[in-house]
Amino acid sequence: MTTAQFTASEIASVLQKLRDHKPLVHNLTNQVVMNVSANALLAIGASPIMSHAPEELEELGMAVSSTVINIGTLDNVTVASKLTAARIARDSNKPWALDPVGAGATQFRLDVTNRLLDLRPAVIRCNASEAIAIALHQRGGSGVDSNDSSDEVLPVLHRAARNLQTVFAVTGRHDYVTDGQRLAKLSNGHPMMAAVTGTGCQSTAITGAFLAIEQDPWLAAVASLAVFGIAGQLAAEESAGPGSLQLKMLDRLYTLTAEDIEQHLVIECQNLSE
Secondary structure (H helix, E strand, O other), X not given: OXXXXXXXXXXXXXXXXXXHHOOEEEEEOOXXXXXXXXXXXXXXXXXEEEOOOHHHHHHHHHHOOEXXXXXXXXXXXXXXXXXXXXXXXXXXXXOEEXXXXXXXXXXXXXXXXXXXXXXXXXXXXXXXXHHHXXXXXXXXXXXXOOOOOOXXXXXXXXXXXXXXXXXXXXOOOOEEEEOXXXXXXXXXXXXXXXXXXXXXXXXXXXXXXXXXXXXXXXXXXHHHHHHHHHHHHHHHHOOOOHXXXXXXXXXXXXXXXHHHHHHHOOEEEEEXXX
């Protein structure tokens, strides 16, 4: 088992690897955030493809390095495409990330999420209420903009991560990343980020990019949330409100340096078996 240690210099090294390799990331995301997610991927150094077309899923699945599936806007056509893309990723041994937007809000969303879980996502990037819905297999929670604390539900998430053989990357006031064996707590970001539509979705897209170049999904998720959180924190310091924050976050993702990460990273890691 890899120990739960991940330093600022190691995160900076993973970010540089991403920028050097420019991985091709297939996004089956929601209509609200398609543009901003594509721009976030470009800013961080990845190459996005945004497509739900059934006719090209097989070909795209063979060409890309990773896949991101976001259930924000659903209908029968997009659900079928997302399930097909997840199956292709699983069968071709390529990592994929799941964003179960509003998983506990309706039975339809919970059912779609459960079908996607059967196809083994490497990382589930979600908020606390979505994580609880998945872990407990039940509806409820505060919805897609939840800032509920994950502290009290961490034992449930650890068990769910082990049972599903996946990584939970749960964002909120603090971000938590667990694979059931290791836990990282990140305390970067800024409250204003919650006032910008799609920041969570962008975070998932970027996690997909890190999955493409880092074999350990836990490390990929930790690096992704660290980079995104620091970029958001620095952008918020320069922003008058959510409108300017959205633009400045792209600038910060594009210009983020190893020195920025070293100076601002706030992280605690532990092995859960200790």
